[in-house]
Amino acid sequence: MEIVTLEQSYAKLKMILDNPFEGSMAIDETGTVFFANSFFLDILGRAEQDVVGQKIWDVVPACRLFETVGQGYSIWGETLTINAKEFLVARFPLKKDGRTVGAMVKTLFPDQSTAKEIMNKVSRPGKPENGTKNALCTCRDIIGETPPMLYVKKLARRASRTSSTLLITGESGTGKEIIAQAIHTRSVRREGPFISVNCGAIPENLLESELFGYVDGAFTGAKRGGKPGKFELADGGTILLDEIGDMPLFMQVKLLRVLQDREVWRIGATAPTKLDVRVMASTHTDLVQLVKEKRFREDLYYRLNVLEIEMPALRERIEDLPLLINALIERINHKIGADAVGLSPESLDIMKKYSWPGNVRELENRLEQAINWSDDHIVDIRNIPVRPWEEEESSNLPAHADMGFRDCIQGTERDLIASALEQTKGNKAQAARMLNMQRSVLYKKIGKLGL
Numbered sequence: 430m431e432i433v434t435l436e437q438s439y440a441k442l443k444m445i446l447d448n449p450f451e452g453s454m455a456i457d458e459t460g461t462v463f464f465a466n467s468f469f470l471d472i473l474g475r476a477e478q479d480v481v482g483q484k485i486w487d488v489v490p491a492c493r494l495f496e497t498v499g500q501g502y503s504i505w506g507e508t509l510t511i512n513a514k515e516f517l518v519a520r521f522p523l524k525k526d527g528r529t530v531g532a533m534v535k536t537l538f539p540d541q542s543t544a545k546e547i548m549n550k551v552s553r554p555g556k557p558e559n560g561t562k563n564a565l566c567t568c569r570d571i572i573g574e575t576p577p578m579l580y581v582k583k584l585a586r587r588a589s590r591t592s593s594t595l596l597i598t599g600e601s602g603t604g605k606e607i608i609a610q611a612i613h614t615r616s617v618r619r620e621g622p623f624i625s626v627n628c629g630a631i632p633e634n635l636l637e638s639e640l641f642g643y644v645d646g647a648f649t650g651a652k653r654g655g656k657p658g659k660f661e662l663a664d665g666g667t668i669l670l671d672e673i674g675d676m677p678l679f680m681q682v683k684l685l686r687v688l689q690d691r692e693v694w695r696i697g698a699t700a701p702t703k704l705d706v707r708v709m710a711s712t713h714t715d716l717v718q719l720v721k722e723k724r725f726r727e728d729l730y731y732r733l734n735v736l737e738i739e740m741p742a743l744r745e746r747i748e749d750l751p752l753l754i755n756a757l758i759e760r761i762n763h764k765i766g767a768d769a770v771g772l773s774p775e776s777l778d779i780m781k782k783y784s785w786p787g788n789v790r791e792l793e794n795r796l797e798q799a800i801n802w803s804d805d806h807i808v809d810i811r812n813i814p815v816r817p818w819e820e821e822e823s824s825n826l827p828a829h830a831d832m833g834f835r836d837c838i839q840g841t842e843r844d845l846i847a848s849a850l851e852q853t854k855g856n857k858a859q860a861a862r863m864l865n866m867q868r869s870v871l872y873k874k875i876g877k878l879g880l
């Protein structure tokens with residue numbers, strides 16, 4: 430075995446402490462500096478013999494290191510200014526046999542710009558460099574073990590093996606976006622970007638430039654040098670066109686062309702840009718109905734619907750509720766710093782009977798409210814101020830309790846027809862189509878029910 434002398438060990442230690450990337454300085458219990466490395470000596474512009482042996486308040490008046498000797502605990506992230514240079518530092522006690530015998534100050538970053546850069550990265554965990562929003566969901570984040578969800582997961586695994594265009598349908602809040610992310614992160618495109626665009630949220634006049642971008646000088650107010658659209662940003666990855674049913678007809682034609690030719694034309698461009706993008710689209714509206722109403726192009730519908738995944742509503746997989754609740758409580762605890770551990774049995778009973786029109790998103794919101802309103806670690810959903818299940822229960826009651834069979838049927842008919850008329854703004858032809866009923870029958874029923 431090689432024998433290491435005391436001098437050799439000292440030389441190695443000095444090499445580590447004297448590195449040019451971090452400053453360190455130590456004092457004894459009287460405040461006398463007994464060590465200052467070359468980083469600090471350089472910043473101070475003084476020689477070692479002018480610093481070591483001096484009192485810390487004489488060497489660096491701004492440094493509160495002597496306080497640490499008295500306090501006996503560490504302070505992290507304090508700013509220390511030496512010769513007009515700012516550093517983020519930590520100061521901590523040096524202990525021997527449990528007694529504070531000195532203190533040490535260390536820089537945490539070589540300079541403030543490195544500090545800012547690193548802190549930015551830390552405060553945006555998971556934000557990839559390629560412009561996507563957040564850490565993307567994987568299949569493990571999709572909670573559900575009931576047959577409808579197992580089927581969805583099976584389809585998702587299949588869809589991740591190809592780059593075919595995919596249409597994801599389902600009510601709002603059923604997880605259309607997260608399934609799209611999970612398919613992307615499982616596919617060969619996982620290293621590429623995942624760009625999600627809410628087609629319903631972008632004003633019509635901006636949609637084209639948002640999706641396809643523009644060239645320099647394309648229109649007044651255009652950014653110098655032009656701007657790439659979302660399709661270009663998704664090159665090599667996946668684009669999700671959310672709320673595709675809200676896309677105006679003039680854009681549907683342009684989108685169809687992109688899907689056929691696999692290239693985009695920036696506004697004002699004289700040549701197209703070739704792209705390698707997987708297109709996914711999602712919608713909570715019935716596209717077949719929109720096609721019938723000529724509000725959605727049939728050819729585009731078929732282009733998008735190469736593969737289709739239909740997300741089940743929460744009420745169709747209510748047995749997943751306990752699993753979802755546990756996972757969501759954990760997620761919410763993490764998000765808001767709570768420590769809820771479970772749900773009261775009465776809450777679960779109530780939640781199983783409710784229809785969850787807003788699906789998992791609504792479940793997540795109601796749970797977060799309940800966690801905020803509960804004094805206990807066991808969450809009680811009855812604590813929240815607005816309880817939609819109570820309204821639902823009372824509106825269900827008369828139909829079953831007080832009415833006869835015929836009245837009950839008539840009541841349901843009246844509700845359905847009134848709702849169709851409301852949705853179509855009184856257009857009876859459209860309402861009849863929506864109800865899948867002959868127009869003449871609808872007219873008779875409207876008269877009979879006095880609507």
Ligand SMILES: Nc1ncnc2c1ncn2[C@@H]1O[C@H](COP(=O)(O)OP(=O)(O)OP(=O)(O)O)[C@@H](O)[C@H]1O
Binds near residue numbers: 603607
């Ligand atoms: N199966 C699931 N497991 C875990 N979380 C889920 C599941 N489904 C949905 N969520 C959560 O519910 C919320 C809504 O999901 P998402 O945005 O994917 O729904 P969506 O169907 O795209 O809704 P919208 O149509 O309104 O855009 C998200 O916070 C998501 O994480």
